[in-house]
Amino acid sequence: MPIAIRIAFFVGSWLSVLFLPNKKKLFVKYLPVSLFSALTVMCEIFFFSTHRLWKVKGGQKNMTHTAFLLLFGPYLVMNIWVFYLSKGKFLYYALINIAADLVYAFPIIALFKKFNVFHIKVKSIYFFLLLLADACLNFGFQKFFEKIYPQPEMDLQNKGES
Structure with a gap:
């Protein structure tokens, strides 16, 4: 059952991309922050694993598979969705x-724990606060990245004119 859950989360998240408008433009714009975020979370997973705060049934191999499927599935895609939906506004x-x-x-x-996908030995409130800190770090990274590499807005009305 845990393998089916992992794969369902991975495939389901990537299927959601079909509903994004201007997929190519959004990926170009938000892929750097999503990869930065995935790298940050990968470091956190390494820390949690080293200090035995994150346990996956099946040992290191299952832990690696779970981390990969969650990071490069729902986590990466969700970052793109959140940035798209918020339109660059911090409050949103x-x-x-x-x-x-x-x-x-x-x-x-709690569901992951119940279905033996993985178990985190950190109180949920602290894990929630860590997620919020990651989100703030991501927003700051995106704003910094946009200042360094400004992306021209697509002008659909003048697209054919030169």
């Missing part, structure tokens, strides 16, 4: 993240 970004992180830190983590 914060509200969306608070709602999503509450759902993830409490009921989703």
Whole structure:
């Protein structure tokens, strides 16, 4: 059952991309922050694993598979969705993240534990706060990245004119 859950989360998240408008433009714009975020969470997973705060049934191999499927599935895609939905506005970004992180830190983590996907030995409230800190770091990274590499807005009306 845990393998089916992992794969369902991975495939389901990537299927959601079909509903994003301007997929190519959004990926170009938000892939750097999503990869930065995945790298940050990968470091946190390493820390949690080293200090035995994160346990996956089946040992290191299952832990690696679980981390990969969650990071490069729902986590990466969700980052793109949140940035798209918030339109670069911090208040919207914060509200969306608070709602999503509450759902993830409490009921989703509890389901993962119940179905033996993985277990985190950190109180849910602290895990929630870590998720919020990650979100703030991501927003700051995206704003910094946009200043360094500004992306021209697509002008659909003048697209054919030269």
